[in-house]
Amino acid sequence: MKKLPAKSILLVANGDLRLSANQATWHLQVAMEKQLAKAVAALGYKLVRAHAYKPKLKHGFISSQKEGMEVFAGIDPQAPLIVAESVWQYSHHVLHGLISHRGPILTVANWSGSAPGLVGMLNLNGSLTKAGVNYSTLWSEDFTDSFFLKNLEKWLKTGAVQHRQTHVRPLSRCAVPARAKTLGKKLADELRQKKAIMGIFDEGCMGMYNAIIPDELLFQTGVYKERLSQSALYYETTQVSDAEARAVYSWLKKKGLTFHYGKNPKTDLTEDQVLLQCKMYVAALRIADEFGCDAIGIQYQQGLKDLLPASDLAEGLLNNADRPPVKNAQGKEILPGQPLTHFNEVDECAGLDGIFTHRVHRALKQPIENTLHDLRWGTPDPTGTVDDYVWVFLISGAAPAAHHIGGYKGSDSLRQPPMYFRLGGGTLRGVAKPGEIVWSRIFVENGKLKMDLGRAKVVELPREETERRWRETNPQWPIMHAVTYGVSRDQMMARHKANHIQVAYAKDAAAADLALYTKAALASQLGLEVALCGTKANGTKF
Numbered sequence: 001m002k003k004l005p006a007k008s009i010l011l012v013a014n015g016d017l018r019l020s021a022n023q024a025t026w027h028l029q030v031a032m033e034k035q036l037a038k039a040v041a042a043l044g045y046k047l048v049r050a051h052a053y054k055p056k057l058k059h060g061f062i063s064s065q066k067e068g069m070e071v072f073a074g075i076d077p078q079a080p081l082i083v084a085e086s087v088w089q090y091s092h093h094v095l096h097g098l099i100s101h102r103g104p105i106l107t108v109a110n111w112s113g114s115a116p117g118l119v120g121m122l123n124l125n126g127s128l129t130k131a132g133v134n135y136s137t138l139w140s141e142d143f144t145d146s147f148f149l150k151n152l153e154k155w156l157k158t159g160a161v162q163h164r165q166t167h168v169r170p171l172s173r174c175a176v177p178a179r180a181k182t183l184g185k186k187l188a189d190e191l192r193q194k195k196a197i198m199g200i201f202d203e204g205c206m207g208m209y210n211a212i213i214p215d216e217l218l219f220q221t222g223v224y225k226e227r228l229s230q231s232a233l234y235y236e237t238t239q240v241s242d243a244e245a246r247a248v249y250s251w252l253k254k255k256g257l258t259f260h261y262g263k264n265p266k267t268d269l270t271e272d273q274v275l276l277q278c279k280m281y282v283a284a285l286r287i288a289d290e291f292g293c294d295a296i297g298i299q300y301q302q303g304l305k306d307l308l309p310a311s312d313l314a315e316g317l318l319n320n321a322d323r324p325p326v327k328n329a330q331g332k333e334i335l336p337g338q339p340l341t342h343f344n345e346v347d348e349c350a351g352l353d354g355i356f357t358h359r360v361h362r363a364l365k366q367p368i369e370n371t372l373h374d375l376r377w378g379t380p381d382p383t384g385t386v387d388d389y390v391w392v393f394l395i396s397g398a399a400p401a402a403h404h405i406g407g408y409k410g411s412d413s414l415r416q417p418p419m420y421f422r423l424g425g426g427t428l429r430g431v432a433k434p435g436e437i438v439w440s441r442i443f444v445e446n447g448k449l450k451m452d453l454g455r456a457k458v459v460e461l462p463r464e465e466t467e468r469r470w471r472e473t474n475p476q477w478p479i480m481h482a483v484t485y486g487v488s489r490d491q492m493m494a495r496h497k498a499n500h501i502q503v504a505y506a507k508d509a510a511a512a513d514l515a516l517y518t519k520a521a522l523a524s525q526l527g528l529e530v531a532l533c534g535t536k537a538n539g540t541k542f
């Protein structure tokens with residue numbers, strides 16, 4: 001084990017498992033590390049990479065759990081260590097080493113939309129939180145701002161930085177309306193008595209340890225997992241007839257969904273890819289029906305991406321009440337006029353939230369479509385259309401058309417980036433419609449299920465600003481321009497324990513407040529530790 005000279009800080013850069021993604025994004029990491037090293041040097045310390053650039057692979061990321069273990073076995077476990085993230089990363093590559101590390105840990109991401117580095121860091125933070133690891137976390141646009149430098153200096157000197165969380169209030173200190181309490185209790189009783197099934201197509205997506213809910217913690221909620229397999233989904237997909245796929249496809253075209261096709265399947269979307277996605281949609285519904293699932297999650301990456309086009313189109317459709325009809329083996333239509341809640345990337349915390357949201361919104365006669373997004377990035381609106389800070393909520397392909405301006409007509413389908421999805425597949429993309437939403441996140445901390453909820457509005461920005469945000473991130477993916485009430489950028493980053501954030505619309509601000517309170521009451525009845533974040537639309541406390 002190498003002994004580090006005094007005032008040295010180790011740097012670990014974690015990456016994707018997919019070589020194509022690591023190669024395509026390496027230049028972003030190089031740029032970030034340069035800025036970070038400069039900031040650390042200006043404070044009198046030296047950043048030392050804990051692992052080298054790999055010329056043969058053309059990147060310097062840790063790209064597997066095994067490689068991560070080798071790296072951590074060779075470093076001083078007492079050394080101060082920064083995990084620097086500018087790209088999407090698989091937390092399990094480094095989680096083991098951070099669990100056994102004894103020195104101070106700081107996770108850092110650059111405030112950039114270019115690659116999902118912020119998303120990667122939030123996933124790692126959620127995973128470290130669930131694992132009970134002490135860590136500090138920081139983010140910065142270019143590593144020269146005073147918020148970052150002040151906190152970095154503090155971490156270098158003391159080994160820890162904390163962020164104030166004055167925007168977070170335990171539910172017990174909030175004024176929950178009686179109607180929300182009563183309905184929350186009724187729905188909780190129903191769940192405890194009748195129970196519900198969450199269908200899990202291969203547990204654990206892309207190293208997202210935080211997204212797995214230990215079964216024991218779920219028992220209290222009345223929700224149980226049915227462990228399904230992506231192999232079964234693949235097989236069932238191959239059993240769906242061409243005619244059925246065509247029927248789904250025609251339904252979508254009739255509704256006005258636009259597909260952007262090209263000739264080269266390696267880089268373009270083709271009709272064949274979409275038809276396979278239509279088969280997958282039918283297959284997923286049939287399996288969910290067979291096992292009686294209230295919600296399903298498809299892991300969708302490793303394993304499936306080498307057999308089929310991405311599952312996003314199917315996932316977006318499943319999450320919409322108005323979707324192509326599918327019959328089961330007995331000839332009965334499956335859940336007519338209803339979504340089958342799908343939790344992208346088999347994020348079980350989002351799945352549980354989706355089950356709650358569906359029931360609460362159905363009971364309150366509010367729109368039941370809900371989805372997760374990545375908390376991808378954010379920036380003030382340079383066009384001046386709104387004064388607020390506007391988040392980029394973006395997800396890698398699947399959102400219900402009901403969330404989009406113009407529904408299916410306003411949505412389109414573009415080929416997934418080849419670096420993530422070799423076999424392509426179309427996304428279900430759109431711009432989220434303006435309106436009042438409830439955001440939420442279930443997470444695990446100190447061995448307990450917890451839930452944060454807050455309110456936000458979705459704003460409409462000029463098309464050129466939407467296009468700019470897409471260019472800065474992933475133009476193929478659905479986007480939501482969100483303004484969180486009473487939660488600043490830094491407060492959100494400091495508190496949020498996941499890469500994902502759940503969103504659901506309500507008809508107006510008052511209805512959204514009631515939906516928030518009811519979901520909070522339901523979760524609390526089921527034993528979750530609930531907190532409300534920020535304020536109502538008018539700035540008043542919950």
Ligand SMILES: C[C@H](O)[C@@H](O)[C@@H](O)C(=O)CO
Pocket residue numbers: 088116119345374395396420499500
């Ligand atoms: C395709 C990518 O790997 C995405 O799955 C990733 O950016 C995420 O959405 C992470 O939540």
